Amino acid sequence: MDTYREYLENIYNLLLQHFGPRGWWPGDSQLEIILGAVLTQAVAWKNVEKAIDNLKGADLLNLTRLDAIKEDDLADLIKPALYHRQKAKKIKILITFIYSEYEGDLNVMFKSPLEELRVKLLSVWGIGPETADSILLYAGNYKIFVIDAYTLRIFYRLGLCKEDTAYSEMQDFMHKYVIPEVRIYNEYHALLVALGANYCSKSRPRCNNCPLAKYCKYLSTLQEK
Numbered sequence: 175m176d177t178y179r180e181y182l183e184n185i186y187n188l189l190l191q192h193f194g195p196r197g198w199w200p201g202d203s204q205l206e207i208i209l210g211a212v213l214t215q216a217v218a219w220k221n222v223e224k225a226i227d228n229l230k231g232a233d234l235l236n237l238t239r240l241d242a243i244k245e246d247d248l249a250d251l252i253k254p255a256l257y258h259r260q261k262a263k264k265i266k267i268l269i270t271f272i273y274s275e276y277e278g279d280l281n282v283m284f285k286s287p288l289e290e291l292r293v294k295l296l297s298v299w300g301i302g303p304e305t306a307d308s309i310l311l312y313a314g315n316y317k318i319f320v321i322d323a324y325t326l327r328i329f330y331r332l333g334l335c336k337e338d339t340a341y342s343e344m345q346d347f348m349h350k351y352v353i354p355e356v357r358i359y360n361e362y363h364a365l366l367v368a369l370g371a372n373y374c375s376k377s378r379p380r381c382n383n384c385p386l387a388k389y390c391k392y393l394s395t396l397q398e399k
């Protein structure tokens with residue numbers, strides 16, 4: 175349906191006008207992006223930044239050294255990202271996966287077909303769809319839209335989906351109606367995160383200055399009350 179296409183394009187343009195290009199993902203290398211995708215699970219990005227700085231300070235943005243470090247020592251370094259023991263375990267398991275499947279070579283890993291690599295990543299303990307798709311889009315440049323809690327909340331409030339819409343359903347929708355380009359998928363997700371983090375919070379959203387206010391069903395419901 176063309177109207178969805180136009181609607182999603184309008185939303186994109188409004189967000190881009192408001193926030194400007196986001197330059198995502200924050201990270202200087204594929205490995206840094208992969209680590210960031212795991213570390214950001216369930217926490218704000220500012221926590222991740224401190225953990226990444228610690229890894230940089232310890233010269234650990236390197237697969238060989240990450241493979242060699244003890245899990246407990248890694249956990250200590252990534253403490254600012256919270257759930258640090260669990261996340262250290264996830265990172266170690268992911269690094270072992272990259273070695274066992276791709277001989278520790280990210281260039282080889284990211285030459286795999288999208289679906290094949292996605293299925294493999296999802297089979298790794300601790301890697302769910304959002305983390306896998308963030309790795310695929312932002313580190314691997316694959317054409318896949320990342321869905322997260324912000325995306326679902328914003329589109330629910332705009333009236334585009336149900337509150338309990340599943341990850342895969344929302345992703346199929348975005349794949350169907352958003353211009354299928356890595357550049358656009360990259361920017362669109364980053365813009366939704368910016369809106370979610372700065373305006374569309376779970377409780378007490380800042381609707382007054384929200385760039386999407388004129389589209390928002392949630393806001394019009396509030397105003398009717």
Ligand code: SF4
Pocket residue numbers: 328331332373374375379380381382384385386387390391392393
């Ligand atoms: S108007 Fe309010 S509820 Fe609607 S998208 Fe913006 S911040 Fe969220």
